[in-house]
Amino acid sequence: MAEGQTKRQLVIIGGAEDKDGDSQILREFVRRAGGTKANIVILTAATELPREVGENYIRVFERLGAEKVRIVDTETREDASSSTALEAIAKATGIFFTGGDQARITSILKDTEIDTAIHQRFAEGAVIAGTSAGAAVMPDKMIVEGDSETNPRMEIVEMGPGMGFLPGVVIDQHFSQRGRLGRLISALILEPAVLGFGIDENTAMVVTDDQIEIIGEGCVTVVDESEAHYNNSHEILKDEPLAIFGAKLHILPHGYKFDLKTRQPILTNGSVVNESVPVGSTIN
Template identity: 85%
Template sequence: MTENTTKRQLVIIGGAEDKEDDCHILREFVRRSGSTKANIVIMTAATELPREVGENYIRIFERLGAEDVRIIDTETRDDASSSTALGAIAKATGIFFTGGDQARITSILKGTEIDTAIHKRFSEGVVVAGTSAGAAVMPDKMIMEGDSQTNPRIEIVEMGPGLGFLPGVVIDQHFSQRGRLGRLISALIQEPAVLGFGIDENTAMVVTDSQIEVIGEGSVTIVDESDATYNNMGEILKDEPLAICGAKLHILPHGYKFDLNTRQPILNDNSIPNADVSVPVASISS
């Protein structure tokens, strides 16, 4: 496959994906990674139980038919230059980041030889996936922690550097289940990004180059502030309510798509919604 035709693929999962029944999302990851020829590497940097979590995913991916599955356990930054780990990444067709604490992932991996190797393989077409904390690290700036089920304020969310597989956006996970719209908006206004993605549990956004497809039982909520007419970020203290006007809100369930270049949803019949079939939210304010 030439450089011009290589597809960059991400499977970004909102957490709590089905691991026992049909495993629809994990099945899609294995399929995109090569099906029965898949060579999968499980990155356990996020979790304090790397062996337990990693072996559970080994069991799942092997049951789905992956040819080779192995764990890369990086407990310290020194582990992130392991020749064994780098060799496994060089042969991988799919790389999977588990859940846990996203700050652990970046503190251990960002800027290391493994980080460089994974980005190189991603640019060559290897599928990169992550669930929960593993989803949070996909942008260049990520939500490190923050309060749920509250109205938008600067103080409710802490941002930090992500791994940069999908730059220029903000991603939150466990979205509807934990009431995280307020913190997604707070993060989006603080960062130089125009799109915020909130992914429900057992739901994923599958990114192929510039197009996103939603799979799973929940929805992906997209906040688009590209045409926002106002926010009060420069006028308030950190514990005061944020306001944003003129933003758009899209809620996309399984099968719907979204174009990152045009910032437009794509309906099941591949049409783009217009005023006759969709009503954008005119404003979101606290």
């Protein structure tokens, strides 16, 4: 990154993050958004209970010391042109998408004045965060809905436009808890993306430019199909099982990192494991 260039930061949360204890993930978001000088906007477009959900996050962010926290509720696309909402976004150092229904976020906000304003603040250095549905919308193509706890098939997942903060990937949330490996693989086959990230509950992938760090109590599962040499999607019907050969799988717990450019996991000491090193070997 060139000297003086603004970092682009995302905090993408798998849902059910701790709000009452140490609140490690939300704490990291507040820290990155300016700490005690943070100006946080909570976007509640995903939920049908905007006041209740929004006030819960206000309580957490104020407890963690953010200087200013406010809700921007958009029930309709017309609300996404509100001058007060746009003013709040323009001053925000951190913007937080709550959980709910990811389709509500895109149907209300995508390609509106608020959408433009949020991307502008992101480019200027504001930290964008989202949990559950708010995590699903981060790529340019998102999982709208799909079946859990099943084998990969074309029919089990529906894709749609996301908000485009982290293009070229697919993200799923509540991952281990709801058995969503099958639908993540199906989504990767359906879309021209080579990296899929499955984020466990109370776990986040913190993205700074092209590097991801994992924080929280669970793991992030990475499916890399960039070197996959076969799948049968062109020869099956939508309810028949998918086959894929040569894809890679990485499981990353707290403290591990992942490089989006090289598509390589990074150890907690900052080194990269050589693929020729035998499993179980000690890495110095």
